[in-house]
Amino acid sequence: MKSPLTLTPSPHVRDGINIKSVMYAVVISLVPAAAGAVYFFGMRALTIMVLACVSAVLTEAICQKATKRKITVGDGSALVTGILLSFNVPPGVPYWMPVVGSVFAIAIAKIPFGGLGYNPLNPALAARAFLLASWPVSMTAAWVAPSRGSLSGINAITTATPLAVFRDARATLLDPGSTLEHIGQANAYLGELYSGSSLRNLFLGNVGGCVGETSVLLLLVGAAYLLLRRIICWRIPLSFIGTVALMTWILGGKGAFQGYPLFHMLSGGLMLGAFFMATDMVTSPVTARGKLFFGVGCGVLTSIIRILGGYPEGVSYSILIMNITVPLIDRYTRPRKLGEVKKS
């Protein structure tokens, strides 16, 4: 007979929150951006999303069955991985690529480490890094222009994403061998990138990019939902985006403090990464101070990769690198216990 009294040590008052409710809240928060992706990139984007999700969920079920563990695909964590992975590939990739990526995310980056809660790396980002290293051409060239705009969000260029235009223009400006004509052109491109219409395109998502990363507006709608439901807290996104703004302002221009931070905040995968992937509960620090360190670290690495590195975008690598440091951050930011005396 079950006792009506709870005979366990405290805590006795519990929140109704569980893995399933958290994961499905994340799914809901990603719906606006997913709808935006279909609007901008057409049915191709939808197919990629469905393929990634189905293969992620199936892989998880098969792996759990094969290792004779409890089958927990219903908790939605594999679904979130699938959606996030599909958001992180260019819309023009061949259809087998999101499938292979999802299988890698679950069968290599998640299950062998012990499954949900034990994976050191964000599975979706690990899979993106895997795809990028394996098929660099498809992952960096399969861009599709949005249905009502150009790839770069400005009229002058139709063949590159905004961050790629930025990187090439900057390289031209810094190269002492550039001709005056080229320098003038690069300056013109940068001017257009920083113009109001370009920033509006970036904010709305009317530019080229990975499936789910382009629309800042729709990502912010989802992020606001997660913040209101208190599933994520402001510390990581704010410190991440704030650091990128600061660093790109200092380093992003010709001289110090001549960069244009707003462009960097709105472009690439920063919003997607900062709100939805850096905040992954499993792979981010648990302490309040640790979260700030984590966000700042992501921001510094992202800015360095964007401005000084070989890739136009560095959000995914910066989060992966910071994922590795999480145990260390948690260890050194452990809050003092009530009444604990600071050792001198």
Next chain:
Amino acid sequence: MSVSLTREFTKGFIRENPVFRIVLGLCPVLAVTTSLKNGIGMGFAATFVLVGSNVIVSLVRKGIPARIRIPCYIVVIASFVTVVDLVMAGYTPELHKSLGIFIPLIVVNCIILGRAEAFASKNTVGRSFIDGIGMGLGFTFALAITAAVREIIGTGKIWDLVLLGTRYNPVLIAVLAPGAFITLGLLIGLFNLLERKEG
């Protein structure tokens, strides 16, 4: 000393495989297994050094003072590595070039030093010889498997033979550094699984 010579020979393959079971000598396993050719070349080079050093160390084991035994082993091993290095440079220059720094690095390979310390210094010359061959071939076997998996997945070819047709899109990462870690990790897992099934 009841272990038979055959057992001494075969232990290196599965039961005490230096790479998959004892997890030693990982540096060359990770670095040179980008193709089967490199893997087997490295395996035979290490086997030669291992057999030679095992025999010599076993021969002089009573004469080496315990306190300076490690430097003595290293001198013996380094001599054999120099032989291998020069022979390979002379007869297989291409392989020598692609293995590069990893041939001289055999000097510090833990498997060779480990066998000298744990086996050859306590056993007769005959047993040490057999142990060297067994362990060396076990190491070669591990290198060959890792290299074959990586080469097939990463290039679709094996030993210059096209295995998967032109429609196959090679998983480039398999022949890059991360692929080495992933492949090795999965293979060690597989060997653990096999052992558990047996035992």
